[in-house]
Amino acid sequence: MRDDWPAQRSCAGYDLPRETGVVGLWCVGDAVKKYGNGGTQACAETAKIVTDAILAARPRRSAGRV
Numbered sequence: 580m581r582d583d584w585p586a587q588r589s590c591a592g593y594d595l596p597r598e599t600g601v602v603g604l605w606c607v608g609d610a611v612k613k614y615g616n617g618g619t620q621a622c623a624e625t626a627k628i629v630t631d632a633i634l635a636a637r638p639r640r641s642a643g644r645v
């Protein structure tokens with residue numbers, strides 16, 4: 580919460596993408612939320628979405644390997 584920044588960092592429906600085009604760099608937070616969400620709940624959700632995407636993109640280890 581800085582100065583006169585609005586409660587929602589972007590209006591619903593006008594959020595930016597979470598992908599940046601830079602490998603390994605993602606956006607999370609209230610400005611990249613899913614439609615209908617907002618506030619700190621949206622921040623947590625976008626972090627989960629990005630984390631899931633990162634984990635899903637990782638190569639799977641074969642069974643038995645550490």
Ligand SMILES: Cc1cc2nc3c(=O)[nH]c(=O)nc-3n(C[C@H](O)[C@H](O)[C@H](O)COP(=O)(O)OP(=O)(O)OC[C@H]3O[C@@H](n4cnc5c(N)ncnc54)[C@H](O)[C@@H]3O)c2cc1C
Nearest residue numbers: 580581584585586587588607608609610617618619620622
């Ligand atoms: C008055 C008010 C009341 C609110 N009440 C609630 C509530 O009751 N419940 C709720 O869930 N949400 C509430 N919110 C919304 C909530 O505060 C925001 O959704 C949340 O803080 C957004 O988090 P964020 O990480 O996306 O962005 P931010 O918390 O804004 O984090 C962005 C950070 O980036 C920094 N930054 C910006 N530009 C640069 C730059 N060029 N270089 C480096 N750093 C930069 C900023 O200083 C800031 O620290 C409220 C907001 C306001 C303003």
